[in-house]
Amino acid sequence: MKVITSHVGSDFDSLASMIAAGKLYPDGVPCFSGSAERNVRDFLKRHRDRWTVLTPRKIRMDEVTQLIVVDTRSVRRLGVLAPLAGRPDVDVHVYDHHPPCSDEIDASKKVIEPVGAAVTLILEEVLRRGIAPTPHEATLFALGIYEDTGGLIFGGTTTRDYEMMCRMREYGADFTLIPSAIEMGLSASERRMMDKLVENAWERYIAGARVVFTMAAVDTYVEGLSLFVHRLRDFFSADVVLSAVRMEGRTYVVGRSRQNVLDVASLLKPLGGGGHPQAASATVNDRSPQRILLSLESQVEELITPAMTVSGIMTSPVMAVDEDSSVNDSYRIMLRYGHSALPVTRNGGLIGLITRKDLDKAQLHGYGEAMVGEFMTEGVITVSSQASIEEAHRSMVTHNIGRLPVVRNGDLIGIVTRTDLLRALYPASMPMEERQIAPDYPWTEPMERLLDKGLSCSDRELLKMMGRRAHEMGMAAYVVGGVVRDLLLDRPVSDLDVVVEGDATGFIKSWERDGADVSLHGRFKTGTISFPDGRKVDVATARREFYEFPTAQPTVSSDSLKHDLYRRDFTVNAMALSIGGETWGTLIDYFGGRRDILSRKLRTLHNLSFVEDPTRIFRGVRLEQRLGFDLDDNALRTMKNCVRGGLFGGLSGFRLRSELEISLMEPRPWPIVKRMAELGLWEPLFPGIHLGNRVARTLRRLSVARGRMAKELIPLGEDLWIAPLAALLQEGPDDLWPRVADRLNLGARERSLLRMSVDGLGGAEEAIGGRSPRKNSEIVTFLRDVSPVVALYWALSTARWRFRRRILLYLTRLIKVKPMLSGSDILAMGYSEGPRVGEILDSLLLARLDGAVDTRDDEIAWVARNFKREVEMEGR
Numbered sequence: 001m002k003v004i005t006s007h008v009g010s011d012f013d014s015l016a017s018m019i020a021a022g023k024l025y026p027d028g029v030p031c032f033s034g035s036a037e038r039n040v041r042d043f044l045k046r047h048r049d050r051w052t053v054l055t056p057r058k059i060r061m062d063e064v065t066q067l068i069v070v071d072t073r074s075v076r077r078l079g080v081l082a083p084l085a086g087r088p089d090v091d092v093h094v095y096d097h098h099p100p101c102s103d104e105i106d107a108s109k110k111v112i113e114p115v116g117a118a119v120t121l122i123l124e125e126v127l128r129r130g131i132a133p134t135p136h137e138a139t140l141f142a143l144g145i146y147e148d149t150g151g152l153i154f155g156g157t158t159t160r161d162y163e164m165m166c167r168m169r170e171y172g173a174d175f176t177l178i179p180s181a182i183e184m185g186l187s188a189s190e191r192r193m194m195d196k197l198v199e200n201a202w203e204r205y206i207a208g209a210r211v212v213f214t215m216a217a218v219d220t221y222v223e224g225l226s227l228f229v230h231r232l233r234d235f236f237s238a239d240v241v242l243s244a245v246r247m248e249g250r251t252y253v254v255g256r257s258r259q260n261v262l263d264v265a266s267l268l269k270p271l272g273g274g275g276h277p278q279a280a281s282a283t284v285n286d287r288s289p290q291r292i293l294l295s296l297e298s299q300v301e302e303l304i305t306p307a308m309t310v311s312g313i314m315t316s317p318v319m320a321v322d323e324d325s326s327v328n329d330s331y332r333i334m335l336r337y338g339h340s341a342l343p344v345t346r347n348g349g350l351i352g353l354i355t356r357k358d359l360d361k362a363q364l365h366g367y368g369e370a371m372v373g374e375f376m377t378e379g380v381i382t383v384s385s386q387a388s389i390e391e392a393h394r395s396m397v398t399h400n401i402g403r404l405p406v407v408r409n410g411d412l413i414g415i416v417t418r419t420d421l422l423r424a425l426y427p428a429s430m431p432m433e434e435r436q437i438a439p440d441y442p443w444t445e446p447m448e449r450l451l452d453k454g455l456s457c458s459d460r461e462l463l464k465m466m467g468r469r470a471h472e473m474g475m476a477a478y479v480v481g482g483v484v485r486d487l488l489l490d491r492p493v494s495d496l497d498v499v500v501e502g503d504a505t506g507f508i509k510s511w512e513r514d515g516a517d518v519s520l521h522g523r524f525k526t527g528t529i530s531f532p533d534g535r536k537v538d539v540a541t542a543r544r545e546f547y548e549f550p551t552a553q554p555t556v557s558s559d560s561l562k563h564d565l566y567r568r569d570f571t572v573n574a575m576a577l578s579i580g581g582e583t584w585g586t587l588i589d590y591f592g593g594r595r596d597i598l599s600r601k602l603r604t605l606h607n608l609s610f611v612e613d614p615t616r617i618f619r620g621v622r623l624e625q626r627l628g629f630d631l632d633d634n635a636l637r638t639m640k641n642c643v644r645g646g647l648f649g650g651l652s653g654f655r656l657r658s659e660l661e662i663s664l665m666e667p668r669p670w671p672i673v674k675r676m677a678e679l680g681l682w683e684p685l686f687p688g689i690h691l692g693n694r695v696a697r698t699l700r701r702l703s704v705a706r707g708r709m710a711k712e713l714i715p716l717g718e719d720l721w722i723a724p725l726a727a728l729l730q731e732g733p734d735d736l737w738p739r740v741a742d743r744l745n746l747g748a749r750e751r752s753l754l755r756m757s758v759d760g761l762g763g764a765e766e767a768i769g770g771r772s773p774r775k776n777s778e779i780v781t782f783l784r785d786v787s788p789v790v791a792l793y794w795a796l797s798t799a800r801w802r803f804r805r806r807i808l809l810y811l812t813r814l815i816k817v818k819p820m821l822s823g824s825d826i827l828a829m830g831y832s833e834g835p836r837v838g839e840i841l842d843s844l845l846l847a848r849l850d851g852a853v854d855t856r857d858d859e860i861a862w863v864a865r866n867f868k869r870e871v872e873m874e875g876r
Contacts, residue, residue, distance in 0.1 A: 001029065001059075001060070001063045001064050001065060001066075002025055002027055002028040002029065002064075002065065002066040002067075002068065003028065003029055003031050003059060003064050003066070003067050003068070003081070003084070004018045004021045004022060004025060004028040004029065004030045004031065004068040004070065005018065005030075005031050005032065005033045005067065005068070005069060005070070005078065005081050006018055006032070006033065006069065006070050006071045006072060007033065007071060007072035007074070007077035007078065007079075008033050008034035008035060008077055008078070008079040008235060009034065009035055009036065009037060009231070009234070009235050010032055010033075010035075010036040010037065010040055010071075011036075011037050011040060011144075011147060011148065012037075012039075012040060012043075012140075012143045012144045012146075012147040012148070012181070013071055013117045013118055013119055013144040013145070013147060013148035014036075014040075014070065014071045014118075014144075015036070015040050015043075015044075015053070015140065015144065016117075016119040016140050016141045016143060016144025016145070017070035017071045017095065017117075017118045017119045017122055017144065018030040018053065018070055019051060019137060019140060019141075020070075020119050020122040020123050020126055020133075020137075020141060021068050021070050021095065021122055023122075023126045023129075023131050023133070024122065024125060024126060024129070025066075025068055028066075028068055029054060029059075030051075030052070030053045030054065031053065031054040031055070031056060031058075031059055031081070032053055032054070032055055032056070033056065033077075033078045033079040033080060033081040033082075034056075034079035034080060034237075034398075035234065035235075036053075039181060043143075043181050047136075050136055051140075055398075056079075056080045056081060056398050056399060057397065057398055057399060057400035058400070059081075061083070061084065061377070061379065061381075061399065062377040064084055064087075064090055065089070065090060065091065066090065066091045066092075066093070067081070067084045067085060067090050067091070067092045067093070068092075068093045068095075069085070069092065069093070069094045069095070069096075069105060069107070070094075070095045070096070070118055070119075070122065071095075071096060071097070071098075071118040071119075072096055072098065073094055073096040073098060073100075073104050073105055073110075073112060074098075074103050074104065074105070074198075074199070075103045075104070075105050076103050076198075077198070078105075080381070080395065080398045080399060083379035083380070083381060084379055085105050085106070085107075086106075086379060087378050087379040088378070089378065090379075091108055092105060092106065092107040092108060092109075093107055093108065093109040093110075093111075094107040094109070094110045094111070094112065095111045095112075095118060095121055095122050096110075096111075096112045096118055096121075097112070097113060097114060097115045097116070097117065097118045097120075097121060098112075098195070099114075111125070114156070114158070115156075115158050115160050115161055116145065116148060116149035116152075116156050116157040116158055116160075116161040117144055117145040117147075117148040117149055117161055117164075118144075118148070119141050119144040119145055119148075119164075120145060120158075120160055120161050120164045123141060123164055123167070123168075124160070124164070127167065132171060133168070133171050134171075134172070135171065135172030135173065135174070137171075138168040138169075138171035138172050138173035139168075139172075139173045139174045139177055141164075141168050141173070142165055142168040142169070142173040142175060142178065143177075143178055143181055145161055145164060145165055145168075146165070146178050149161050150191075152165065189218075189220065189222050190222060190228075192218075193216065193218060193222045193225075193228060193245075194228055194231065196216040196218070197214045197215075197216055197228055197229075197232060197243060197245075198214075198232070198235065200214050200215055200216055201213065201214035201232065201236065202214070203236060203238065204297070205309075205384055205386035205387050205388070205391075206300055206301055206304050206386075207301075207304045207309070208308060208309035208310075208386065208387065208388040208389070209239040209240055209261050209262070209304055209388055210236070210237065210238045210239045210240070210387070210388065210391055211238065211239065211240040211241075211242070211300060211304070212232060212233070212236045212238040212240070212241045212242070213241075213242050213243075213293050213296075213297060214232065214241070214242075214243050214244075215243065215244045215245065215246075215289035215290060215293055216243075216245045216246070216289070217245070217246035217247075217289065218245070218246070218247055219248075220247070220248070221247045221248050222245075222247065225243065225245055225252055225254050225281075228243070228254075229241050229243045229254045229255070229256050230256055232256075233256050233258075237391075237394060239257065239258045239261045239262075239388070239390075240255070240256070240257045240258070240261055240262050240264070240300070240304070241255065241256045241257075242254075242255045242264075242293060242296055242297075242300075243255075244289035244290075244292045244293050245289060246288065246289050249285070250283055250284070250285055251283070251284045251285075251287060251288065251289050251292060252281065252282075252283055253268060253271060253273065253281060253282045253283070253284060253292055253296075254280075254281045255267060255268055255279070255280050255281070256278065256279055257277065257278050257279075258278070259277075259278060261304065262277075262300065262303060262304045263277040263303070264277065264278065264279065264280040265277055265279075265280040266303070267280070267296065267299060267300065267303060268280045268281065268282040271284055271292070272284070308388065308389050308424055309385065309386055309387065309388060309389070310383055310384065310385050310386070310387045310388075310389060310391075310392050310404075310406055310414075310416055311385040311386065311406075311414070312424075313389060313416060313420045313421070313423070313424045314385065314406045314413075314414030314415060314416045314420065315414060315415050315416070315417070315420070315560050315562055315563070316406075316413055316414035316415075316560055317413075317414075317560065318343060318405070318406075318412055318413070318414055318415045319333065319339060319342060320342055320343040320344065320345045320350075320412060321333060321342050321343075321344055321345070321354065321372055322344070322345055322346070323344050323345070323346050323351060323352070323371060323372060323373030323376070324371050324372075324373065325371065325372050326368065326369050326370065326371065326372065327359055327362045327363060327367055327368050327369070327370050327371075327372055327375065328363070328368040328369065329372075330342060330354060330359060330372045331359045331363060331368075334356055334359065339356075340355065340356045340402075341353055341354065341355040341356065341402075341403060342354050343380070343405050343412055343415065344372060344373060344376045345412055346373075348411050348412065349407075349410045349411055349412065350380060350382065350405050350407055350410070350411075350412040351373070351376070351378065352373065352376030352377055352378045352380060353376060353377045353380045353405070354372050354375060354376045354377070355377070358375050358376070358377070359372075359375070361375075362375050380405060381395055381399050381401060381404065382404065382405045382406065382407045383395055383404045383405075383406055383407075383416065384406070384407070384408070385406050385407075385408055385413060385414065389421060389424045389425060392404055392416050392421060393421055393425060396416075396418065396421060402417065402418050403415055403416065403417050403418070404416045423590075444586055444587060444588055444589070445586070445587045445589070445594075446585060446586060446587075447577065447585050447586070447587040448584060448585030449585070450484075450487040450488065450577065450585065450587070451463070451479075451487070451577060451579075451584070451585050452585070454486075454487040454490070454493055455487075455493060458533075458535070459493075459496065459535075462496075462531070462535060462537070463479065463496070463498075463579045464579065464581075464584065466498060466537070466579060467578075467579035467580045467581060467584065468581060469507070469510060469511075470500050470502070470507060470579075470580070471580055471581060473502065473503075473506065473507060473510065474502065475500045475501055475502030475503070475507060476500065476501045476502070476561070476578070476580055476583075477498055477499070477500045477501075477507075477578075477579050477580060478498065478499050478500075478561060478576035478577060478578050478579060478588070479496060479497060479498055479499075479576065479577045479579060480497055480498070480499045480564075480565070480575070480576045480577075481497050481568065481573050481574075481575075482495075482497070482573060483495070483496060483497055483577075484575040484576060484577050484587070484593075485572045485573055485575065485593070485597065487577070488575075488594060488597055489597065489627065495536075495538065496535075496537045496538070497537075497538050497540070498537055498538070498539045498540070498579070499539075499540050499541070499542050499561065499564055499576065500539065500540075500541060500542065501542045501560060501561050502541070502542075503541065504525055504526065504527065504539050504540055504541035505520060505525065505527065505541070507539060508520060508527040508528075508529055508539050511529050511531075514531075515532050516529050516530060516531050516532065517529075517530040518530070525540065525541035526538065526539065526540040526541070527539055527540075540564075542560055542561045542563070542564040561576060561588065562590055565588075565590060565591065566590070566591070566605055566606075568605065569604065569605075569609060569613075569616040569619055569620070570593075570596075570602050570603060570604060570605070570616075570619075570620065570623065570635075571591045571592055571593040571596045571603045571604075571605060572593045572596050572597055572602065572603075572623070572629075573593070573623075574589075574590070574591050574593050574605060575587065575588065575589045575593040575594065576588040591605055600627075600628065600629045600630060601629060601630060601631075601632045602620055602623055602624055602629050602630065602631045602632060602635055603632045603634070603635060604616075604620075604634070604635045604638065607634070607638050608638075609638065610638050610639050610641075610642040610647075611638075611642055611645075611647060614642055614647045614648055614650075614651055615651065615655055615656070615658075615659045617639050617642065617643070617679075617681065618659040618660070618662070618663050618676075619659070620635065620639065621663070621672055621675050621676055621679070621681075622662070622663055622666060622672055624675065625666070625668065625671045625672050625675060626666065636679075639679065640679065640680070643679070643680055643681060643684060646684065648681070648684045648685055649684065652745075653743055653744050653745030654745060656685070656743070656744060657744040657745065657746070660725070660744070661721045663676075664721050664724035664725060664728070665720065665721050665724070667703060667706065667707065668703050669699050669702065669703065669724050670695075670696055670699035670700050670703065673691065673695070673699060673728065674691070674696070677691050685743070686729075686732070686736065686739070686740050686743065687739075688732055688733050688735075688736055688739075689728070689729065689732050689736065690731040690732050691728070691731065692731045694730055694731050694797065695727055695728060695730060695731055698724075698727035698730065698793075698796045698797045699724055699727050699728075701796040702723060702724055702727065702792075702796050705792065705795075705796065705808075709808070709812060712812040712813075713792075713811055713812055714788060714811060714812075714815055714816065716788055716789055716792065717789075719749075719750065719753055719787065719789045720789055720792075722750060722753045722754055722757060722789050722790075722793070723757065723789050723790075723792050723793040723796070725740075725754060726754055726757035726758050726793045726797075727793065727796065727797060729754075729758060730758065730797055737754055737755065737758045738755075740754075741754055741755075753787055753789055753790055756786070756787070756790045757789075757790045757793045757794070760786075760790065760794070761793075761794050761797060761798065764782070764786075764794050764803070765794075765798060765800055765803050767782050768782050768783070768803065768806055768807075769798075769800045769802060769803035769806075770802070770803075771802065774806060775849070775850050776809075776814055776849035776850055777846035777847075777849045777850050779806050779807075779809070779810050779814060780810060780814050780815070780817075780845075780846070780849055781846070783807065783810050783815075788811055788815070791807050791810065791811060792807070792811060794807055795807035795808050795811070814849060817845065817848060817849055818845065819841055819844040819845050819848055819859060820855075820856045820859055821841070821844060821856065821859045821860065821863070822841075823837050823838075823841065825860075826840055826841065826863065829860065829863065829864070829869070830869045831867070831869055836867075840863055840867050843866065843867075844859055844862065844863060847859075847862055
């Protein structure tokens with residue numbers, strides 16, 4: 001594709017030169033490089049059926065093979081098309097009449113001569129080739145010559161320009177149309193001034209604002225400097241322009257600013273200037289333009305109102321590929337992380353961009369093992385991290401692209417997407433009265449009160465200390481996930497989970513010098529810090545996860561907080577609270593988690609969430625029942641599709657057992673079990689399972705026992721989950737529990753507990769159940785060798801209330817009864833050391849259980865009465 005273009009702010013000479021160049025390059029497409037002057041735009045509107053000039057956003061940059069530049073030789077003046085002039089695969093031709101500049105375009109062909117209008121040069125070549133313009137074209141060409149030569153009276157006008165005007169008259173140019181089309185705004189001296197100001201300009205991004213500084217020195221006074229500065233602001237699309245011009249012994253300073261960016265009147269007041277916040281000027285007698293601008297530049301850094309910058313919304317680090325990576329490898333990375341394009345780098349610097357379409361075509365043609373650098377797009381449009389989001393927005397719209405790589409000193413440091421910009425620009429779309437109270441970013445909100453109200457004083461101080469440590473190490477730290485959700489719901493917080501953007505391993509190890517114990521889990525870049533006061537905090541690196549196949553363990557790589565939150569299960573768990581000093585308590589909610597909390601909805605972050613990790617179904621049901629939320633329609637649909645697809649079958653026994661244990665250990669397990677049954681989850685897991693009234697009754701009783709009797713029951717340890725598991729299986733076939741034990745990879749001890757729970761109930765009911773009274777000693781004698789977890793299950797699942805009361809009596813009181821005498825007391829009474837001491841204490845315990853002894857003296861007398869000492873036995 002061949003593109004014919006000119007400088008930003010195109011005038012009639014630019015337009016006429018582009019149309020004339022089209023005669024030399026018949027397959028070339030005229031395209032503005034940026035804005036055009038108003039009278040040019042009006043002219044094209046009136047003649048839209050005759051000439052079409054494209055805008056840059058309608059050009060596919062990666063398809064451009066030749067660039068024909070007219071009426072400029074400066075790279076800077078090409079605006080958004082400037083990257084094309086630097087691409088090695090683009091052939092550049094230049095036709096210009098301006099003097100040399102510092103940033104000349106490197107071109108294979110240059111036609112540069114000092115004539116009054118650039119179109120004169122091009123028309124000379126057109127006519128030499130015997131190409132005749134139409135009358136309408138001749139009129140446009142005459143307009144271009146007439147405007148750029150000031151009506152053929154500017155000092156730069158040559159005889160060649162006069163001759164070309166005559167030739168255009170011969171080809172039918174209508175000179176009567178010239179006055180109605182041309183707005184003679186600048187004289188020859190004014191045009192020279194404008195050119196100098198453009199050539200001498202330099203720009204900086206300060207607090208997100210695009211600030212342009214320029215200076216010049218001329219021998220004679222030129223009026224209208226404020227007009228030049230105003231045009232410069234439009235020319236550079238700048239937020240602020242500051243100009244200093246030396247004329248006739250004085251330096252004239254003029255400033256222009258967009259609203260609410262910089263108060264230029266206050267800036268120029270120390271120089272004796274005045275004006276308005278958006279427009280001001282000053283006159284200085286004894287200082288050079290350069291000294292004045294350097295001084296103003298340092299002041300602007302302090303006075304300018306900070307704007308939202310690209311660094312605040314970009315995603316960093318960036319997923320990129322090296323130029324030597326193969327097409328196949330790049331394609332796999334793109335599929336793995338769901339990107340449609342990837343930056344291509346060389347030694348950390350950005351050199352191109354590769355799209356999914358490029359890779360598709362390369363693979364189709366058998367280039368899967370070729371290097372990706374051979375197919376990438378060069379001359380990528382980028383943005384500075386210090387640029388304002390408005391600047392990024394302009395670039396994205398102008399070039400019709402969906403992403404902007406962010407560079408610093410040539411290195412790729414981030415990327416901005418359309419979504420990032422839409423969120424960042426949202427406050428500007430709000431009414432001013434609402435904008436004053438709205439947060440800077442729609443996904444952030446100051447919520448210090450959450451941490452101040454929901455955490456203990458010690459936890460707050462601990463998190464502040466961790467936030468300071470992270471900042472000192474060049475990182476950012478956040479509490480994430482369920483902690484944030486529970487704080488928003490005003491629920492108690494038990495565990496603290498912290499994510500750091502950076503090296504979590506180094507952060508965790510740093511606490512060893514403070515006396516903390518640390519444990520690291522290298523594969524997942526996580527760890528736990530155990531502080532001397534007993535508090536524990538889980539810390540993880542902000543990371544991205546990829547599942548090689550459904551139900552697989554994830555592959556982990558470091559990434560930004562945004563991607564770390566995006567990998568989570570539900571939006572209500574994908575929020576973070578900053579614990580950094582200046583940002584303490586800032587809520588970060590990229591995915592609408594707080595909105596879903598208010599509407600009490602559980603929404604997944606993407607449609608393959610359950611496919612990637614089916615265990616999220618367990619977590620979804622738990623949260624639904626625990627919080628009283630509802631799974632949204634899309635989550636329910638994708639969940640059921642996952643179950644129908646048989647993905648549960650691929651879960652490892654360890655992962656399934658872990659999720660099942662957590663679910664059954666909820667304070668109210670029956671609603672969770674019932675909801676899973678409604679969703680059809682149990683049969684694929686454990687074929688043949690039946691959930692009837694007995695299961696419901698047993699699990700409800702378990703909730704009551706753990707609630708009302710929690711303080712009276714003895715500690716049941718980590719095996720307690722076997723009781724609700726046995727309850728789950730009690731109405732199934734006889735071979736169900738062995739199959740479940742195999743599926744969950746239960747160890748020998750847990751397997752034994754499950755077997756005894758399910759198979760031993762009937763025998764236990766016969767042994768200590770029934771209507772006839774049972775001594776406490778009988779109950780203890782039968783149950784002392786039975787795991788308390790098994791005994792609890794028997795008590796909760798039995799239909800015999802006497803049996804249940806006896807077991808609960810054992811678990812709450814009888815199991816705690818001990819003799820007052822110890823083994824040493826028995827030896828002191830004259831009994832010999834040996835197994836007999838144990839027999840005595842065991843019998844004494846049974847006596848105490850049945851009320852035969854009460855005090856210590858009773859126990860001594862009872863032992864002496866029932867067990868003869870060895871000396872007495874020998875005497876007999």
